[in-house]
Structures are given as structure tokens and as C-alpha cells.
Amino acid sequence: MKPAPFDYYAPATVEEAVALLEKLEDDDIDAKVLAGGQSLMPMLSLRMARPEALVDLGKIPNLDYIREENGHIAIGAMTSKRDAEMSLLLKEKQPLLHIASGLIGHKQIRNQGTVGGSFAHADPAAEYGAVAQALGMDMVVVGPDGERVISADEFYVSFLTTDMDSTEVLTEVRAPVMPAGTGWSFQEITRRKGDLAMAGAAVTLRIEGGNCVDVVIAVFGVNAIAARLEGAEQIVNGNAPGEALFAQAAQAASAEIDEPISDVHASGDYRRALIKALVARCLTEAVERVA
């Protein structure tokens, strides 16, 4: 199908975009921000979304960067996912965010889709949701009252819903540099390569005195938002890595999920089973990666 009619604006700065969004809201016009369009365009074409106005961020310069500052990696919202996938800085300093970038959709989607767009879209099956929860990322948002920084915890509210107001624009996402000696793993299961995942998991941990410490286990694709599984984390924390321990943690992770999504792609029980397999694999791989 074809998108329903809308007015199109291409502001030159973030401030202009925010002012425009504010004016449209005051005029009771339903407006949407357009970034790479890789989720919004299908929604327009399928008429799942029928905004009256689109505010395109594509003509705003300086929102396209990946840099290290003050101990974190900052990525401009309009940076393409392909640039994140190809970034040597990201690969070296934040490999979890790096590996997840390359798993999103197909190359053609990553060329045009933006990093910020994936966070803002908040799809339950988006790889970045799990990365944000696992790393405790921050989102930088600009609105009529200026800038605010939102933690991943507060940013993700529900299915396709974030804490951002309709007059706010996401300008940057921040991830801490991965501390030396951290083991990490990111795994997902998709029906076909490039599809949204039926389920996926991310793990980071360190080994101290032969035991696993700072264990983080986050899963996505199973509930409205990605989440850490603290019960399973506790089982691993402070204990020596091993097959039996990881099997126990994986079992707990699977049981810890409350009402997993059940849909045409996979039943809730199947998603639970996937999480069990993925968490065990991730823990094993993360330990192997400890430098």
C-alpha cells in the first residue's frame, strides 16, 4: 500500500525540529519524527501509522558521529547502523554494542536505518534494547525545556513506547567503555537471517579469584521491553564458572520470565525454551572471552 497524505518538514537544526514539533502539537497536528525510515516507512505504507506531518531529521548536520569522551562512547542519533557495525572504535571499546549493530536486519536496512531510530522505536525484539539494559546506557534527549539524560531503565516504557515526549528528539546515546577483562556474549535466534529475533540474550561478566563477578544477563524479544534477569545473575555471581552452574542459571532465567510474548512467530513456551538455551550459551561464551 501507499502512505496516507502528510505534510513534510526538513528542519536544519535540532532546535528548529523541537520548535516545529511544539508548534504542530499546539495546533493539534499529529506529527512524527522521521529518521532512517526503516521502521516508520513500513508502518506508513501498511497504514499502521497515519501522521499528519513528518519532521525529517535527515538534513540536520552533526548528529552523525561515534566518539569516546569521559569514559563513555557517544553515538549521534543519526549515525547509520552500518557505520556502527564498521566502527573500529566501537569494536575495541564497546564490543557488545558493536556486535549487536551488525545483527540488526539486513545490510540495506543498516545502511539507511539510524542508531537513534532503533532506540526510539523501542521494538521488543530490537537488539539495542537488550544492550541498553545490559550496559546501563543513557539516552540524550532535547525538548522545549532543553536537554535531559534518560537512563535505559526509564527510557523504555512499553511496547514501542519510550519516556520521550512527542516534542522531544533523541540526539545521542551513550554507553560506558567496556572495562578491561570483561567477558561478553550476544546471541539471538531468528527464523531467517536478518529477521527480528524470536528471542535473544546478552551477558557481561568478569572473573575474580576464579569466580564470576559483576554478572549481567539481559534478554529481549520475550516481553514488551528487554530486561535484566536478576535472579539468574545472582546464581552465577560469586561462583566458579562451570556447565552445571550455567545450566542452573539458564533454567532460572527461563522461569524468571513473566508471561512471555506468544504470537505467530513463536509461542510463549518456545520463547522460554529459547532463553534457556541462549543464556547457557552466552554465559559459556562470555567466560571464554574473559581476557
Place this chain on the structure above:
Amino acid sequence: MTTLQRVNLTVNGVNYEREVDPRMTLVDFLRHELRLTGTHVGCEHGVCGACTILKDGKAIRSCLMLAVQADGESLETVEGLSSNKSGELHPIQQAFIEEHGLQCGFCTPGFLMSTVELLGETPNPTDQEIKNALDGNLCRCTGYQTIIQSVRLAATKVQDSKLAGTDGSA
């Protein structure tokens, strides 16, 4: 009807300027406004890859972009591959013919454009690299094996044509 917007862009080295409805997708713009019907449109929501074109040398889906978003951009479509003057096919097109990389041909423009990007970045790809670059293109006829063979042969042909000085890269 919403206000028309002016769009100025370059396709296959030719500059075009048109006034369009903002809701017109780029693939519809190419096909209906510019009459470049080589780019196909299948699903219109980003899953099939038939509409793949190059924007600044990068493969993108032209059904997932608005024509107005492409203002000021430089695009390449399948029409830009063969030489208009001599009618000679691009080595990638030639390879798809020789290795039977198509049957009905509906998906072919998309596969060709994804292959152009791949061989530009990775002149001598492994089979896995070929699969990674083409996983966003669907084909309902060939079963993909002959497409992978075509890309393998295309890599050799593109390199040969470069050595011979008749640079066939798009």
C-alpha cells in the same frame, strides 16, 4: 492534497528536478516520475529487496525512503549498469546470465545492485560474505544457489575487466 515539494537529485549521473507529493516513495518516483522502471517494487514495506538501489554507493531499499528525503542525493539504479552507448552489459549482469542467476527476473535488479555494493567493498568475497550481503534480497525462483555462483563469477569478471583497463565497476 498536501503541498508539493521540489526534489532535485542525480540518478545514474543525470540530474532531475520534479515537484512531488511528500508521501511518494522513492521507488514510485523512479518508476512513475522518471520512468526508470528497471527498479522493481514487490512488497512496498522493506522485506523483499526488489527495490534495492545505491545511494552514495550504498545499497538501500527505495520503497523505504520518500522521494523528498532523496533531495540532493546521488543515486544509481540498474539502468546505470550497462553502457548506454554500446549496449554492453555490466560484468555482473553478464555473470548472472552465464550462471543462470535468474529465472523470472523480478528480483534481479535488487540482487544486481546489492552485488555492486558488495564487490566494491569486497572484490573477492567468500561464499559466507556473499550470503551476508544478499540476505536482504528474496528470490522465489532460483533457490539462490545459482545466484551465489553468479556473484562468484561476477567477482572474477569485475577483476578481469579492471585488469584489462575497462573498469566495469558502476
